[in-house]
Amino acid sequence: MERVPVLKIGDILLVSIQIDMEDQVALQLQEDLADRIVATGCHGVIIDISALDIVDSFVGRTLATIASISRVLDAETVVVGMRPAVAITLVELGLSLPGIRTALNVELGMELLARHRAEEFTDLDELGDEDEADTPAAAAS
Amino acid sequence: MSEPGQRLEVASDQDVVRVRQLVRTVAVAVKLSLVDQTKLVTAASELARNTLVYGGGGWAEVETVDNGRRKGIRIVFADEGPGIADLDLALTDGYTTGGGLGLGLSGARRLVDEFDIVTEAGQGTTITITKWCR
Numbered sequence A: 001m002e003r004v005p006v007l008k009i010g011d012i013l014l015v016s017i018q019i020d021m022e023d024q025v026a027l028q029l030q031e032d033l034a035d036r037i038v039a040t041g042c043h044g045v046i047i048d049i050s051a052l053d054i055v056d057s058f059v060g061r062t063l064a065t066i067a068s069i070s071r072v073l074d075a076e077t078v079v080v081g082m083r084p085a086v087a088i089t090l091v092e093l094g095l096s097l098p099g100i101r102t103a104l105n106v107e108l109g110m111e112l113l114a115r116h117r118a119e120e121f122t123d124l125d126e127l128g129d130e131d132e133a134d135t136p137a138a139a140a141s
Numbered sequence B: 001m002s003e004p005g006q007r008l009e010v011a012s013d014q015d016v017v018r019v020r021q022l023v024r025t026v027a028v029a030v031k032l033s034l035v036d037q038t039k040l041v042t043a044a045s046e047l048a049r050n051t052l053v054y055g056g057g058g059w060a061e062v063e064t065v066d067n068g069r070r071k072g073i074r075i076v077f078a079d080e081g082p083g084i085a086d087l088d089l090a091l092t093d094g095y096t097t098g099g100g101l102g103l104g105l106s107g108a109r110r111l112v113d114e115f116d117i118v119t120e121a122g123q124g125t126t127i128t129i130t131k132w133c134r
Ligand SMILES: Nc1ncnc2c1ncn2[C@@H]1O[C@H](COP(=O)(O)OP(=O)(O)O)[C@@H](O)[C@H]1O
Pocket: B046, B050, B051, B054, B055, B079, B081, B082, B083, B084, B090, B091, B095, B096, B097, B098, B099, B100, B101, B102, B103, B104, B105, B106, B125
């Protein structure tokens, strides 16, 4: 079975789906990403689907599940590069991908993640001192 | 007026990928627009997966059709599985017995021009879809 590679770039995990995935490959990616988020402590995931010529309900659900799992693991997911024909088809299929952040390309996805992270820290600062307990480093020491 | 169809077995995840690829190739050959290609391949992916997962496997046959005015593609998905007892329910958005999103049947129907389904409890399921060039 083929496997979709997960690359670590700075503090972001980048997944570029270049193959027509069998369902099992999509499920494997879901697991691999969860493992890598935990192993690396990355707070952002970018999934580039610009090479995909379709997204059906199975892949759509997998993307939504990845976004949910990431969030539970304190990482934000952005899906980037969706082709216009894929977007049109997804909406007609009835899949609006609620809860998934999207951006037009990898660069904009990275900006979105950076902004999201900055906003999170602002929110935490407003809460006072609690933010220290939230970082893995503080929890580990 | 149609060329002989190409039949693929649907017995594994890999076969579902093969169905998508064959449909894509034929859709390009009859010059469906890019959006219509995408819609047809997506519908085919949904129905092939249903054939595999719920029908217990079967086959898909892809052929080009020509009604004298327009060209198109017709795809038949057939299995000898349990059939669908309540078709209206199965065609409802969000209805699933397999923990899916329940958008495969209903969504596929929206994505094509013609959608025909023959099924009965215990008698298997045969779905025929057609997409015409605009
Ligand atoms: N070929 C089939 N044979 C038997 N039942 C089927 C078949 N295709 C679909 N169904 C039934 O219709 C339901 C809805 O299918 P679908 O809309 O594709 O949603 P999902 O695949 O997410 O369950 C399925 O959960 C299943 O119960």
